[in-house]
Amino acid sequence: MHCSALEGRLFLWTDGETEEFREALKNIGLGKAHLETAYVSIPDAEGRILPTQKSVLPLGVETWRRLWVDWLQPREGLGESAVYWANATLLAWHLMERGAHVPTVLKSRDGLEGRWAARWMGEEYQSFQAMVDRMPDSARALSLKADLLPRSDRATLLNQVVSSVIDTQARRVASSLGQRFPASTIYSKWQSALSHPSALLQGDSGTLERFHQGILGWQQSLDLESRFGYRLAFAVEEPKNESRDGWTIVPLVEDLLDPNVKIEIGRVEEVEMRGGEKAAEAAWRCFEQASVLYPALVSFEDGDGLYLPGERVIDFLSRFAPLLEQSGFHILKPGWWTEGDGLRVAVTGELHSDSAAVDSTNAMSSKVRLDWAALLGDQPVTIEELNELAKHAGEMQQVGGKWMRIDPVSVREAVKFLKGGVKKELSARDALREVLGMGSAGRGLEIREIRTEGWIGDLLQRLREPGEIKELEMPAGLKGELRPYQRRGFSWLNFVTGFGLGACLADDMGLGKSLQLLALLALRRGSGRPTLLICPTSVIGNWEREAAKFFPSLQLMVHHGAARAKGPTFVRAAKRHDLVLSSYSLVHRDIEILKQVPWDGVVLDEAQNIKNFETKQAKAARQIESSYRVALTGTPVENHVGDLYSLMDFLNPGLLGSERDFQQRFFKPIQNHHNERAAKQLKGLTAPFVLRRLKTDKSIISDLPEKMEMKTYCKLTKEQAKLYADVVSGCFGEMDGKSSMERRGLILATISRLKQVCNHPAQILKERTDLAGRSGKLSRLTEMLEEVREAGEKALIFTQFAEMGEILALHCEQVFGKTVSFLHGGTRRLDREKMIADFSKPEGASLFVLSLKAGGTGLNLVAANHVFHFDRWWNPAVENQATDRAFRIGQNKTVQVHKFVCMGTLEERIDQMVEEKKALVSKVVEAGEVWLTELSNQELRELFSLSREAWED
CATH class of the missing domain: 3.40.50.300 (P-loop containing nucleotide triphosphate hydrolases)
Structure with a gap:
C-alpha cells in the first residue's frame, strides 16, 4: 500500500491493478468505498518519469486514523509513503497537544475560509525540516492530469497535510473560545468559521481583503518566536490607588531564553536584542497583528501602557485574553484572576447536638443547632459586609488591601441564605437534609464545609462510611448462612432504618438482596407489626420460596388475585402476619385499605417500578405510613437521574426538595449538560442511603465466574x-x-x-x-x-x-x-x-x-x-x-x-x-x-x- 498527498488531501493506492486494489480494500472493510482516478509519476531506475493512470482512494482524516491504528500499523510490507504520512499525522497530533496551532484564513476559489493551521517553532520546526528532507517521491507522486508532473514543493505539501489534520481536530474544541467579538464584525464571523465546518466569510471585498492581509501579516510576525526566541506579552497592572479606573495593559517582549528579561515594546530599538533591528521590527509586527484581535491596542502610545477603566479590563481578561493566548501571545494576569464570574462567596456551618448519644427510635425528631457563616476566600465576612460588597459585585474592588472581582450571584445567594437564619434550631431530619445537600443554599452558593459534633456527627460519619457500622450477628429464626458482604448489607439496613431513615439496597443482581431483607425482618420481628412488601406479580412466587427456605417461621400472607381479602378482613389478617406480599398492580387499587394497617415497614422490590414520580403506583406507595422504608433494586437509575428522584422521595420524603427544584438543580444540569458539580452534589445527597455492590468486585465476592x-x-x-x-x-x-x-x-x-x-x-x-x-x-x-x-x-x-x-x-x-x-x-x-x-x-x-x-x-x-x-x-x-x-x-x-x-x-x-x-x-x-x-x-x-x-x- 502507498499513500500520496495532493493539495493537502491523502490518497491510498497500490502497485497492482484496480481489481487487486478493490480486493485489498475489501479485506479492511472499505470494499464499497468510491475510487477516483489519478496519475502516479515516480522516476524509474533510469530517472525517467512516466505517468501511470491509477485508481486511488481519497482518505478523510478519521478514516486514515482508523486505517493506521486498526489495520495498516501492525502489517509488514507497507510502502514507505504510507509510513511517512502516518508519522506526519502523529506530528500533527503532537502539535495539537503542545498548542502549536493558530487560527488563520485560507483563500480559495470560492472566497475566504476560516481555518486552523500548524505553528512551526522551536523543536517542532526542526522536526518539520527533518520530515521535509526525508519525504519519499511516492509520498507526492499524484497528479490529476497525465501531462502535469506532481512535483509539489515538499515543505508546502507537508504543511498542507499537517494543517488539514489539525483543522479537523481543532474544530471539535474551538467552540470553547465562545463569541468574543460583536456579532456584526468580521472577527466574529472568522471566529464562528473556526468552530464549524469550513464556512466562507461574508463581507464586502475591501473588508475581506484587508482582513486577509492582516492575518497573513500576523502569521509572518510569528518569526519573533521561531527566528529570534522572543514572545510578545501583555501585562495587566493594577491602579496605583483605590480608584476602580486606571488599569493598565503594558505590552512587553519576553526573552524565552531568559524569563527574567522583559522589555517594554517602546524600548525594543534601544535594547540590544538577538537579531538586532530585524527582531525589533518583528516585535512591532507582532504588536500590530495583536491589534487585529484586540482593536483597542490601536490607541496605545509608545512608552505608555493602555489605560482602561475597571469594566473594560474585565472585558479584556474574559473576552480577548483567551483568543490572544490561543494565537501565541502571552497574557500576564493578576494573581487573583480566575476564569468565570469572579471570586465566589461560600458558606460554612457547624452542626451541634446536645448529647453524645440518643435513642435511635426518636432521633430524627430531636432538636439540633446549625450555625452558618460566610467566607470570602478564607476570610469570614458578616452579612453587613456582604451587603456592602453587593453594591459593586462583578466589578473590580479592594478587599483587605487586595484587588479582586467578586461573583455577584454568590453574594446575592449568601445574603439571601443568611437572612434565613445564621443560628437556628431544627429537627435532626431537617438538619441532615441541609448538611447532606452541600449546596442546597442555592445554585450560586457553595457550602464549603459543615463541621459536626455529638451523636449526629457520628450518625453522619457512619452514613457516609458504611464500613464504620458495626456488623450484627445472625438473627434468630433465619436459616442458612449470610456471606460476609450480606452480613454487612443486613447490618447497614438495620442501622439506617433504625433511625427512621429510608434505605435503598442496590446490590447487583444475584447478590442476594432478598436474603438480606429477610434477615432484617427476622431482627425486627419483635416490633409486633407487619411489613408490607410490594413487588412485580412475576416474583411473588420467588418471595414465597425464599421466605420458606430461609425464614420458615415467618408468618407470610399473599395479598393478590380476585379472591384476596378486602376491607376490615384484610386489616385483621395483615396484623396477624409478619410479612404481607402484594403487587404494584394492586397497590393503588387497594391503597385505602393498605393505609389502615399499622405497618412496621414498607418494602419495594424491583423498586425501579416507581421510577416515574407521577404514576398511580408511585403516588400510592408514598401514601403508606410506616416506621421504616426500604427499596430493593439492581438499577436505582434505570433510564436517567430522574428515576432517582421518585425513589428517594419514597424513601426519605423531601430529601431532594420538590420535583420542580430537582429538575432545575440536578436533572437538567446532569442529564443535558453533564454538569460534574451537580452530579457530585446529588451523589453526596443520596449516597448515604444507597448501598451499591457489584458482583464483579472481587473484594465483595470471590466465588462468581467471570x-x-x-x-x-x-x-x-x-x-x-x-x-x-x-x-x-x-x-x-x-x-x-x-x-x-x-x-x-x-x-x-x-x-x-x-x-x-x-x-x-x-x-x-x-x-x-x-x-x-x-x-x-x-x-x-x-x-x-x-x-x-x-x-x-x-x-x-x-x-x-x-x-x-x-x-x-x-x-x-x-x-x-x-x-x-x-x-x-x-x-x-x-x-x-x-x-x-x-x-x-x-x-x-x-x-x-x-x-x-x-x-x-x-x-x-x-x-x-x-x-x-x-x-x-x-x-x-x-x-x-x-x-x-x-x-x-x-x-x-x-x-x-x-x-x-x-x-x-x-x-x-x-x-x-x-x-x-x-x-x-x-x-x-x-x-x-x-x-x-x-x-x-x-x-x-x-x-x-x-x-x-x-x-x-
Whole structure:
C-alpha cells in the first residue's frame, strides 16, 4: 500500500491493478468505498518519469486514523509513503497537544475560509525540516492530469497535510473560545468559521481583503518566536490607588531564553536584542497583528501602557485574553484572576447536638443547632459586609488591601441564605437534609464545609462510611448462612432504618438482596407489626420460596388475585402476619385499605417500578405510613437521574426538595449538560442511603465466574435493506409541519419500526412463514445456537418484542425439532413456573426465549451460560439486569453474552452513543439513556441513514 498527498488531501493506492486494489480494500472493510482516478509519476531506475493512470482512494482524516491504528500499523510490507504520512499525522497530533496551532484564513476559489493551521517553532520546526528532507517521491507522486508532473514543493505539501489534520481536530474544541467579538464584525464571523465546518466569510471585498492581509501579516510576525526566541506579552497592572479606573495593559517582549528579561515594546530599538533591528521590527509586527484581535491596542502610545477603566479590563481578561493566548501571545494576569464570574462567596456551618448519644427510635425528631457563616476566600465576612460588597459585585474592588472581582450571584445567594437564619434550631431530619445537600443554599452558593459534633456527627460519619457500622450477628429464626458482604448489607439496613431513615439496597443482581431483607425482618420481628412488601406479580412466587427456605417461621400472607381479602378482613389478617406480599398492580387499587394497617415497614422490590414520580403506583406507595422504608433494586437509575428522584422521595420524603427544584438543580444540569458539580452534589445527597455492590468486585465476592461480553455484528438482507430505506423515507416525508409532541411520537414509532426491520421482515410484515434466509440476525443466531447445542450447553434469548419472541421460538422449533418456550408478559403464572422448572433440569430444554420486560427480572436461570440479546434495549442497566438471570450466584461456568447489532444501521450508531455516554449516570449511581427524540432532523438523518455496508450483496 502507498499513500500520496495532493493539495493537502491523502490518497491510498497500490502497485497492482484496480481489481487487486478493490480486493485489498475489501479485506479492511472499505470494499464499497468510491475510487477516483489519478496519475502516479515516480522516476524509474533510469530517472525517467512516466505517468501511470491509477485508481486511488481519497482518505478523510478519521478514516486514515482508523486505517493506521486498526489495520495498516501492525502489517509488514507497507510502502514507505504510507509510513511517512502516518508519522506526519502523529506530528500533527503532537502539535495539537503542545498548542502549536493558530487560527488563520485560507483563500480559495470560492472566497475566504476560516481555518486552523500548524505553528512551526522551536523543536517542532526542526522536526518539520527533518520530515521535509526525508519525504519519499511516492509520498507526492499524484497528479490529476497525465501531462502535469506532481512535483509539489515538499515543505508546502507537508504543511498542507499537517494543517488539514489539525483543522479537523481543532474544530471539535474551538467552540470553547465562545463569541468574543460583536456579532456584526468580521472577527466574529472568522471566529464562528473556526468552530464549524469550513464556512466562507461574508463581507464586502475591501473588508475581506484587508482582513486577509492582516492575518497573513500576523502569521509572518510569528518569526519573533521561531527566528529570534522572543514572545510578545501583555501585562495587566493594577491602579496605583483605590480608584476602580486606571488599569493598565503594558505590552512587553519576553526573552524565552531568559524569563527574567522583559522589555517594554517602546524600548525594543534601544535594547540590544538577538537579531538586532530585524527582531525589533518583528516585535512591532507582532504588536500590530495583536491589534487585529484586540482593536483597542490601536490607541496605545509608545512608552505608555493602555489605560482602561475597571469594566473594560474585565472585558479584556474574559473576552480577548483567551483568543490572544490561543494565537501565541502571552497574557500576564493578576494573581487573583480566575476564569468565570469572579471570586465566589461560600458558606460554612457547624452542626451541634446536645448529647453524645440518643435513642435511635426518636432521633430524627430531636432538636439540633446549625450555625452558618460566610467566607470570602478564607476570610469570614458578616452579612453587613456582604451587603456592602453587593453594591459593586462583578466589578473590580479592594478587599483587605487586595484587588479582586467578586461573583455577584454568590453574594446575592449568601445574603439571601443568611437572612434565613445564621443560628437556628431544627429537627435532626431537617438538619441532615441541609448538611447532606452541600449546596442546597442555592445554585450560586457553595457550602464549603459543615463541621459536626455529638451523636449526629457520628450518625453522619457512619452514613457516609458504611464500613464504620458495626456488623450484627445472625438473627434468630433465619436459616442458612449470610456471606460476609450480606452480613454487612443486613447490618447497614438495620442501622439506617433504625433511625427512621429510608434505605435503598442496590446490590447487583444475584447478590442476594432478598436474603438480606429477610434477615432484617427476622431482627425486627419483635416490633409486633407487619411489613408490607410490594413487588412485580412475576416474583411473588420467588418471595414465597425464599421466605420458606430461609425464614420458615415467618408468618407470610399473599395479598393478590380476585379472591384476596378486602376491607376490615384484610386489616385483621395483615396484623396477624409478619410479612404481607402484594403487587404494584394492586397497590393503588387497594391503597385505602393498605393505609389502615399499622405497618412496621414498607418494602419495594424491583423498586425501579416507581421510577416515574407521577404514576398511580408511585403516588400510592408514598401514601403508606410506616416506621421504616426500604427499596430493593439492581438499577436505582434505570433510564436517567430522574428515576432517582421518585425513589428517594419514597424513601426519605423531601430529601431532594420538590420535583420542580430537582429538575432545575440536578436533572437538567446532569442529564443535558453533564454538569460534574451537580452530579457530585446529588451523589453526596443520596449516597448515604444507597448501598451499591457489584458482583464483579472481587473484594465483595470471590466465588462468581467471570462473564464475557461481545458484540455480534450482522448484515441485513436485501429485503431488509429495502424495507429499512422505505421506513426512513416515510419518516422524513411526514416530519414537516409536525408539532413537537407529534414529532417525538413519529421518531419513536420510526425507531421501533427500524428495529423490527433489523430483526426480521416477518415481524414488520406480520408474517409467520418462510422465516429462514430473510434476516441476517436470525441466520447468525441459528449458526451460534447450533454450536451451543453441540457443546451440550444452554442459552437464553432475549427480545423486547412479543411478536419477535413468537417468531424466534417458532423458528428454533422448526430448525432444531424441539419445543422452545417463550416467556412473555401474558404468560400465566403456572405456565411460567413450569417453563422455568423444565429449563433448569439438566435434561430439560436447551433454549429459552424471553421477553426482556417479563423475563428480565426476578428469575434464576443459571442453567444457561449463554445469553443472546437478539435486539437491543440500548440501556446498559436493563440489558445487564436481563443477563443477570444467568450471571449470578450458583453459576459455575463462564457466561458468554452476545449482543446483536446490525452494522451500518441505527443499531450500530446508537450502540456507539450508549458506549460513549455510559459513564455519565454512574457518577451518581448507575446506567443512563440516550435522548433520541431530542436530536435535530440532520442528526436524525445521520442516525437513521443506511450505509452501503449494511446489507449483503
